Amino acid sequence: MTLSRLAFFRAGGSALPGYRLSLTLTLAWTGFFIILPLSTLLVYPWQGGPAAMLSALHDSRMLAALWTSFSCAGIAAACNIPFGFLLAWALARGHLPGRRLADALIDLPLALPTAVSGITLATLYGPHGWLGAVLAEFGISVSYNKTGIVLALMFVGLPFVVRAVEPVLRNLPQELEEAAHLLGARPWQVFMRVIAAPVLPALITGFGLAFARGIGEYGSVIFIAGNQPFKSEIAPLLIVVRLQEFDYPGATAIALVLLCVSLLSLALIGGVRRRFALWSEPA
Amino acid sequence: MTRYLVWGASWLFILLVLVTPPAMVLTEALKDGLAASLATLSDPDAQSAIWLTLRVSVVAVVLNTIFGILAAWVLVKFRFPGRQFLQILVELPLSISPVVSGLVWLLLFGAQGWFGPLLERWNIHIAFAVPGIILATLFVTLPYVVRTVMPVMEVQGRDAEEAAVLAGAGFWQVLWHVTLPGVRGALLSGVLLTTARALGEFGAVSVVSGHIPGETETMPLHIENLYNGYQSVAAFTMAALLAFMAMSAVLLRSAPDWIARLQEKKA
Numbered sequence: 001m002t003l004s005r006l007a008f009f010r011a012g013g014s015a016l017p018g019y020r021l022s023l024t025l026t027l028a029w030t031g032f033f034i035i036l037p038l039s040t041l042l043v044y045p046w047q048g049g050p051a052a053m054l055s056a057l058h059d060s061r062m063l064a065a066l067w068t069s070f071s072c073a074g075i076a077a078a079c080n081i082p083f084g085f086l087l088a089w090a091l092a093r094g095h096l097p098g099r100r101l102a103d104a105l106i107d108l109p110l111a112l113p114t115a116v117s118g119i120t121l122a123t124l125y126g127p128h129g130w131l132g133a134v135l136a137e138f139g140i141s142v143s144y145n146k147t148g149i150v151l152a153l154m155f156v157g158l159p160f161v162v163r164a165v166e167p168v169l170r171n172l173p174q175e176l177e178e179a180a181h182l183l184g185a186r187p188w189q190v191f192m193r194v195i196a197a198p199v200l201p202a203l204i205t206g207f208g209l210a211f212a213r214g215i216g217e218y219g220s221v222i223f224i225a226g227n228q229p230f231k232s233e234i235a236p237l238l239i240v241v242r243l244q245e246f247d248y249p250g251a252t253a254i255a256l257v258l259l260c261v262s263l264l265s266l267a268l269i270g271g272v273r274r275r276f277a278l279w280s281e282p283a
Numbered sequence: 284m285t286r287y288l289v290w291g292a293s294w295l296f297i298l299l300v301l302v303t304p305p306a307m308v309l310t311e312a313l314k315d316g317l318a319a320s321l322a323t324l325s326d327p328d329a330q331s332a333i334w335l336t337l338r339v340s341v342v343a344v345v346l347n348t349i350f351g352i353l354a355a356w357v358l359v360k361f362r363f364p365g366r367q368f369l370q371i372l373v374e375l376p377l378s379i380s381p382v383v384s385g386l387v388w389l390l391l392f393g394a395q396g397w398f399g400p401l402l403e404r405w406n407i408h409i410a411f412a413v414p415g416i417i418l419a420t421l422f423v424t425l426p427y428v429v430r431t432v433m434p435v436m437e438v439q440g441r442d443a444e445e446a447a448v449l450a451g452a453g454f455w456q457v458l459w460h461v462t463l464p465g466v467r468g469a470l471l472s473g474v475l476l477t478t479a480r481a482l483g484e485f486g487a488v489s490v491v492s493g494h495i496p497g498e499t500e501t502m503p504l505h506i507e508n509l510y511n512g513y514q515s516v517a518a519f520t521m522a523a524l525l526a527f528m529a530m531s532a533v534l535l536r537s538a539p540d541w542i543a544r545l546q547e548k549k550a
Contacts (some may be wrong), residue, residue: 012361016444018454022357026369029350033422034372037387040397044390083296090293097290104534105301111533112304113483114381115503116522119510120304123311130303155300216380218486219503223510236382240490243386248395255383262378 041259044252056253061229062238066257069235072146073214076153077161077207083154084161084206085199091162092169110159114219121152122223144226149234152221157210164206168199201276208269212262308526311519323517324524328496332505332521335413339501340481343420348474351428355466356458358429359436360444374426381486385419388491392418411493416501419487424477431473435466472536479532483525 012019045053056062090096091103109117125132125142135142142148172195180190218236225232233241235254242251312320323329358370376384390396392409402409409415439462447461463470485503492499500508502525509518 012357012363014361014441015448016360016441017448017457019357019361021454022353023361023363026350026354026357029354030369030372033425034375037391037422038375040387040390041383083300086289087293087296090289094286094289094293096293098294102293102297105297107533108301108305108530111479111530113485113503113522113525113529115483115485115506116308116526117304118485119506119518119522120307123515124303124307130307131299155304158300212378216378216383218380218382218489223507236380236486239380239382239386243389243490246395248390248393251386252390255380255386258380258383262380266378 038259041252041256045249045256048249052249053253056250057257059250059253061233062235062250062254064230065233065235065238066254068146068149068231068233069215069258070261072149072234073153073157073211073217076150076214077157077210079150079154080157080161080210081203081207084158085165085203087158088162088165088169092166093174106162107159109156114156114217117152117155117220118223121155121220122148125151125224143224144228145232148224148226149221149232152224153210153214153217156217156220157214160209160213161203161206164209165199165202168202169195172198201272204272205269208265208272212265215262216258305526308519308523311515312523314519315516320516320520320523323514323520326517328500329505329517329521331497332500332502333524335416335500336482336502336525339413339417339420340478342417343424343481344474344477346421347424347477348428348470350425351432351473351477352458352463352470354429355432355436356462359433360441373429376423377426377430381423381484382490384423385487385490388415388418388422410491411495412499415491416488416499419491420481420484423484423487424480427476427480428470428473431469431476432466435469436462439465468539471539475532475536479529482532483529 012023045056087102087106091099091106096102112120122143123129125135125148127133127136127141127143132142140147142151176194177190180194185193216236218234218240221234222237225234225237227233227237235258239251239254242248242254314320324333354373358366358373389410391398392402392415393399394403394410396410399410409418443461443465444457447457452460483503484501485507488501489504489507492501492504494500494504494508496505496508502521506518506521506525509515509521
């Protein structure tokens with residue numbers, strides 16, 4: 001690095017004041033609140049030696065819980081794609097009556113504290129709840145099994161899909177659809193080639209965000225899930241159980257897996273976004 | 284035709300999935316009448332939970348607002364090696380499970396944690412006490428102010444600040460008189476999102492709290508306790524209050540728009 005570049009970086013590449021002070025404070029704050037706590041996750045599982053870590057990862061109850069979390073989060077995010085697309089379309093292009101109210105309601109799952117969503121969904125879909133009683137008529141039992149987990153995660157993940165797709169639909173030039181029409185495309189051809197194709201990256205982004213949120217979700221799931229080991233026990237709950245047993249290495253091993261998977265899915269979203277940047281940026 | 288189908292399906296879905304939960308909270312809370320549900324709030328453990336939640340939220344909001352402004356300033360206005368990495372670090376808590384966000388503080392300050400034995404000797408209690416709850420809340424709410432303020436600061440550019448510096452303004456003067464007035468709306472939005480998240484945080488706080496009623500129980504933890512104890516009215520009343528607080532924080536973000544619209548009407 002040449003001297004002039006060194007001087008450039010020393011001043012933060014700008015003539016503004018406060019560079020050193022604000023950088024020092026920011027580094028100190030992130031150091032204590034992000035780097036120090038997260039480094040425990042990387043180091044703690046290995047403190048008992050690699051053998052202990054490997055045996056912790058082979059725990060069958062843990063694998064079952066991880067599978068429950070990943071499969072339910074995946075199914076919930078996938079189910080949210082058609083509903084999320086429908087709502088995004090209605091909001092962005094469908095001239096939905098009561099659009100502003102609907103728009104505010106979409107964000108409700110994000111605003112509702114998770115413990116509140118948890119007890120509410122458990123009651124709502126419980127055997128005597130408004131929706132649970134109706135579903136029971138059709139022989140669908142929701143509470144205390146994986147269906148309940150999927151429903152809770154769908155509720156929590158819906159805004160991510162809608163909010164990912166909506167701006168893309170809004171920015172999509174309507175002329176393209178008209179042009180395709182004039183060129184003789186059938187309605188489903190217009191949909192698949194002119195609408196669905198550019199929206200696909202946004203759908204993948206929404207799916208990934210909902211999935212990443214779903215695998216870590218705790219409060220809105222535990223009340224409806226029933227929490228039976230090997231059946232309806234989610235990974236975050238097993239962390240809590242392990243902590244109550246004072247099995248800290250066991251808890252940390254699960255946490256590390258969760259962290260890696262959610263970071264991986266977010267990295268994949270980043271990749272998709274960069275690859276298909278064309279329509280995803282607001283015009 | 285298709286249009287009506289889309290409208291019907293959308294509103295049916297919204298009603299079934301998004302409107303029923305808040306309606307259910309209110310019905311369950313008011314099952315025995317308004318007086319009965321208000322009476323549950325005067326329980327000493329309920330009062331203590333409300334106060335603890337308010338105290339923790341105020342601390343988290345104030346500290347993370349100060350940090351958020353400084354972090355956004357340094358990330359937007361300056362260029363240095365590792366800037367993008369720092370930005371990723373700051374946003375990391377958003378993608379971490381709430382339970383894990385609590386766990387890390389136990390691994391640091393719990394009895395089996397790195398600094399636990401040391402703190403024990405000095406008789407400082409962080410895990411299973413209020414300081415642990417504050418740390419966990421600070422962790423989960425850390426990204427919100429930075430994330431909302433950064434894009435607006437980016438658009439703002441550096442011209443006004445550079446002019447102020449040439450006119451002899453120091454760091455705090457530039458920040459207070461030039462930069463912050465320009466990002467007022469975004470800052471308010473970030474502060475309110477931080478508030479909503481701090482009020483409602485459940486998983487992270489649950490892990491570090493120790494669940495001592497009247498001492499380390501926040502509102503969400505008290506809701507869990509009441510619900511599991513089959514005190515449905517009390518649980519849903521507390522849930523309604525908490526939901527009202529968090530949702531008003533989220534909705535208040537559009538307050539500047541309402542005020543602007545009112546002023547337009549007057550003019």
